[in-house]
Structure formats: structure tokens, C-alpha cells
Amino acid sequence: MKVTIDRDRCIGAGQCVLAAATVFDQSDSDGRVVLLNSDPTADLAPDVTMAAALCPALVITVED
Amino acid sequence: MFRRVVIVGASAAGLTTAEALRRRGYDGTLTLVGDEPHAPYDRPPLSKQVLAGKWEPHKVVLRDDKALDDLGVELLLGHAADGLDTLGRRVLLAGGGTVDYDALVIATGVVPRRLLDTDLIGVHHLRTLDDALALRAQLLERPEQLVVVGAGFLGAEVAAVAREMGLDVTLVDPLPVPMLRQFGQRIGELIAQMHRDHGVSLCLGTGVSQFNQVGGRVTAVELADGSTIDADLVLVAVGAAPATGWLVGSGLSLQDGVECDARCQAGPGIYAAGDVASWYNPHFGVRMRLEHRMNATEQAIAVAGNLLGDDEPFAPVPYFWTDQYDTKIQAYGVFHPDAEFQLLSGDPSERRFTATYSKSGTVTGVLGWNSPRELLTLRQLVIDRTPLTSITAVG
Secondary structure, three states: OEEEEOHHHOOOOOHHHHHOOOOEEEOOOOOOEEEOOOOOOHHHHHHHHHHHHHOOOOOEEEEO | OOOEEEEEOOOHHHHHHHHHHHHOOOOOEEEEEEOOOOOOEOOHHHHOHHHHOOOOHHHHEOOOHHHHHHHOOEEEEOOOEEEEEOOOOEEEEOOOOEEEOOEEEEOOOEEEOOOOOOOOEOEEOOOOHHHHHHHHHHHHOOOOOEEEEOOOHHHHHHHHHHHHOOOOEEEEEOOOOOOHHHHHHHHHHHHHHHHHHOOOEEEEOOOEEEEEEEOOEEEEEEEOOOOEEEOOEEEEOOOEEEOOHHHOOOOOOOOOOEEOOOOOEEEOOEEEOHHHEEEEEOOOOEEEOOOOHHHHHHHHHHHHHHHOOOOOOOOOOOEEEEEEOOEEEEEEEOOOOOOEEEEEEEEHHHOEEEEEEEEOOEEEEEEEEOOHHHHHHHHHHHHOOOEHHHOOOOO
16 A cells, blocks of 8 residues: 655644554644655555545545 | 435535445445536635635646546536425436435535625625635735625635735624634634734724625725725625525425434435534534534545444534634634633744633633644543543643
């Protein structure tokens, strides 16, 4: 699974962190997303897919 | 099991319902009906990046053509729903035509409230992409004086964008501070000060009595106290009403939006999601209707689940935010007008702090002012219904 983010769009809502805390974090300075793991294992797929679906700014792209 | 799901409303809630159904394995037919000609797009950037010209308009599109194709959805764009026959299980379209359903999801959103004679040239509303582009075009004409009527989310954000473009802006509201209904007096005062610091003229505590005009073009806004403010451009941002006109006579209960139960169900095989849906939120023990972007997504996912038999109440902690100038205000929970406000950390004078809102001694909302990371952890206070007495204020 390949995860990419469009950090310019990020509004720092933090929904991705709530959905998949081992894959996403927020920066301390501006609250924007920090990608911790761009190639998460398959068992994280449901959480990462939910993070992408919940993101109100459509920042996260997930490819199989 | 439903085999023919029709979703009326092709914005965030409608599209997300379709995506969530497919993700969960629904392989029946899906029809998405939208009154605008545009493919589904996102609205929060309209009053921010799009209005400011920081984004090209196409950037608000929610999914590209390929993603929409892959979704396997019949897209009926440019078709407004005009009526609902619940016995025959069909949606009537404006200009004729019907769409049969087993299950219906109502996601028609809201329409801006109008004020006085708003057909005047120079008086704008902002809800759609076309509205945003029309207002943007007028801002680029460098009006001498923009008057924004209504200091809620939309009005305050547009005032900020226009000031950053160097325009003269007056923000008018009958309430004593901006965003009073959303965040109460204390935060309202801080927002008022922020706008003053950026050079916005605030005209608060007085409503608008009429628009003055010459030859059908607005020239001034007259206030209830008899004073007038010259204006060659006006944005009316006095809230929005649920888009339920097409449902009148359908038998559905339409008190404030489509009235649903805790599972977002409005009738047999009928659900609602997003701005148009009023439902009972068991976490807070109240009926609510939210015009927030995050709720459109969360409620749509919940509706998709319930369509597939989850039978789960929808009990979210609401999340919403606003961006004005370089300030981001974020909030989780509900913010009663009479809630007790308490600073939790940071300092308003340093433009970085968090605060709690509580009712009857229980935290119901947390707010962060330029504090996104900290606020995320405070969200738990709302989930846990934390007693105010157990929290130690730092600030």
C-alpha cells in the first residue's frame, strides 16, 4: 500500500491521526499532516483508507 | 437488501455516501442526482482559497473523472429534484422525469437565506462555485467599499479575504460580536479585535433595514438605527436554510431540515446526511443539524453503514474550523450560548490558546486558537463528558 499526501492542501484537522496514528502525525508548528509511514502494511489498510475518506481537505491518496 | 440506491445531492455528503457504499461492498445500482452542472466539488475552499485566488477553481473538484467512473455511479448532474413520491418510491425531477429507488439518501444541503431585495446588482450570496467565482470577479474590480452583512463563518472569512486583497471592508451584524452563536461572547470579542487589527470596520449590534440603490445597482446599506454605509459591493451572509422545498408534501417531517432518528433514517428506506439532515445525537442527548464539512463526511459514512444493516446510532463529536487571516480556529463538540467558557492553556494575547466550554459542569466543547495539535488531544474531554472540576487550567 502506497500513501501520498498533498501537504499544501492540509488544514490540520487531525482526522487522519485519529484514524491511523501509526501512519499519520501532525506537525507541532502548524498542525499539518506528517506522514510517518508511506508504505504501511496491509493490516493497516482499513485505518488508512478511513483516514483518506475522513480527511476534510482530501489530502491523502492511497494506492494498492 | 437494497439494490437500487438513489442519492439526491451531489456534494460532499452525497458523494461520500456513494463511496462508502462501494467500499463496503455494495454492488447494486447507484444514482447520484445533483442540481448543479459541476461534478462534485468541495465548498470550504470557496470562501477561502478560491475567493482569494490562491487556488484555481478546478482544485475544488472532489474526485477526478476516472475516480467517478470507477465508482460505478450514474451521475445525473444539472437535474434538480422537484418532488418525492414515498409510496411509489420515486424521485421526481424538475422538468419531468423520475428516478425509482429502493433506498433514498437525501443530501441536498442548504440554500443561502436572502435579505430584502437582493436582486440588486452588486448584492451577492455565496454557496456555490459559480457564486464564489462571481464574487471573486467583483473583488478583482476593486470595489470602493465592500459591506459584508452577517458575521458568521462565511461573512467573517470573506471579510478577511477581501481585507487581504487590500479592499475597504465593513462587517455588519445585529449581534454585539462576530460568531456569537458559534463561539460565545469571549471568543467573539477576540474575533472582532482580530478584524479591527486588520483594518475591517465593524458595525455590530445593528441590523440592516434596506439597501439603497440607483438604477438597480446597490449604492449603500441602511441600518436599523438610520445610519447608512456606502457600498458598491455587498455580500449577504446571513445563514442558510435546509434545501427541503422539493420534499414538501412528501409526508416526511421537515421541522429544521429532514427530521431523522438517531440512525439518520427519515422514513422507510429514506435516510439523510449532511447539512440538510436533522437527527438525534445520543452522545449529547439533543437533536442537531450541522452545516459543517466534517459532518457531511461522517454522517454519509454512517448512513451508508445503516443502509447496509449496521443499525448504529450516529453519535459524533462535531468538528469544525474557520481560517481568517493567519488564524485557525478549530472546535470539537457543541457550544451552547450559555456555556461556561474557561481558558485551558496558552494566552489570547499571544494568539495561541485552548479553551473549554461546559454546561452543567460537564465539558461539551473544546476550542483551539492556532493550536491544532493540542486540540486533538483535548477532544477526548468531550468524548468522556469530563467534569469541569477535574480539569486544571494552565492559562
